[in-house]
Structures are given as structure tokens and as C-alpha cells.
Amino acid sequence: MSKQDLKDVIKDRYGKIARGEVTFCCPSCGPTVTDQSLAVGYTPEDLQLVPELAILGVGCGNPTALADLKAGETVLDLGSGAGIDVFLAAQKVGEQGLVIGVDMTEDMVAKGSLLAQQHGFRNVEFRLGYIEQLPVDSGTVDV
Numbered sequence: 001m002s003k004q005d006l007k008d009v010i011k012d013r014y015g016k017i018a019r020g021e022v023t024f025c026c027p028s029c030g031p032t033v034t035d036q037s038l039a040v041g042y043t044p045e046d047l048q049l050v051p052e053l054a055i056l057g058v059g060c061g062n063p064t065a066l067a068d069l070k071a072g073e074t075v076l077d078l079g080s081g082a083g084i085d086v087f088l089a090a091q092k093v094g095e096q097g098l099v100i101g102v103d104m105t106e107d108m109v110a111k112g113s114l115l116a117q118q119h120g121f122r123n124v125e126f127r128l129g130y131i132e133q134l135p136v137d138s139g140t141v142d143v
Contacts, residue, residue, distance in 0.1 A: 018082060033056055037059070041061050046064075046065075049087070050087040064089050071097060080101025080126065086100075109127065
């Protein structure tokens with residue numbers, strides 16, 4: 001399988017997850033997306049702070065619990081999905097900060113952008129792109 005074929009398979013799967021057609025592929029973490037999120041380090045309090053539809057159970061940890069985010073910082077989330085970490089980080093950096101979520105899946109970027117708009121997160125942006133070619137100017141990100 002070529003790199004592009006692999007990316008296409010991943011994009012297809014994550015697109016289906018974003019659209020609610022399938023759930024995440026790791027049922028060993030728990031039967032629900034909440035259980036899966038708790039299993040990888042989110043707290044019930046974290047999950048109350050983000051739009052419910054951003055909780056997809058596709059993450060592999062809670063980076064916002066580890067990062068010492070400060071007000072006013074610009075944060076970049078790679079593989080942001082629908083934005084669970086983007087929304088948590090946005091609350092830590094405040095209105096003067098910015099959180100940029102980058103994902104290669106159009107449906108995830110669209111879902112995150114819609115959730116940000118619906119829930120009043122004005123300090124977040126979701127951008128379509130690949131980690132190998134980030135849609136972010138060099139030297140503009142703190143974390």
C-alpha cells in the first residue's frame with residue numbers, strides 16, 4: 001500500500017467517524033466515546049468543558065493536561081479531529097490566545113469549525129492540512 005493509499009483509507013475512516021456513520025475502532029477502551037476518552041486521560045470535568053459532539057473517542061491521550069498552557073499563547077493541535085483538545089486549550093489560553101487545529105479530514109475540520117461557531121469559541125481555527133505540510137506560518141506558534 002502506498003503512503004497516499006494509506007492516507008486515503010485513514011481519511012475515509014475518520015470522515016465516517018466525523019459524520020457519525022461509525023464509532024471509533026478501539027472498543028477495548030470502553031463501550032462509549034466517553035469511556036474511551038476517560039481511558040486515555042480526560043477527566044469528567046474536561047468532558048463537561050467541550051461541545052459534546054467533539055468527544056469522538058479517537059484521541060490517544062490528553063495533551064492539555066500535560067502542557068503548561070498560558071493565557072495569550074498560540075497553540076497548534078496536530079490531528080485535531082473535531083476539536084476536543086482545541087476546545088480545552090482554547091479555555092486555557094483565553095480570548096487573547098489562539099488555538100489552531102489541523103486535520104487532514106475535511107469532515108473533521110468542518111465539524112470542528114461548526115462546533116466552534118455554535119458554542120462561541122472565537123479563539124480557535126480549524127485548518128485542513130497534512131502534518132508534513134502544515135498550513136501554519138513558521139515561527140507563529142508557542143506550543
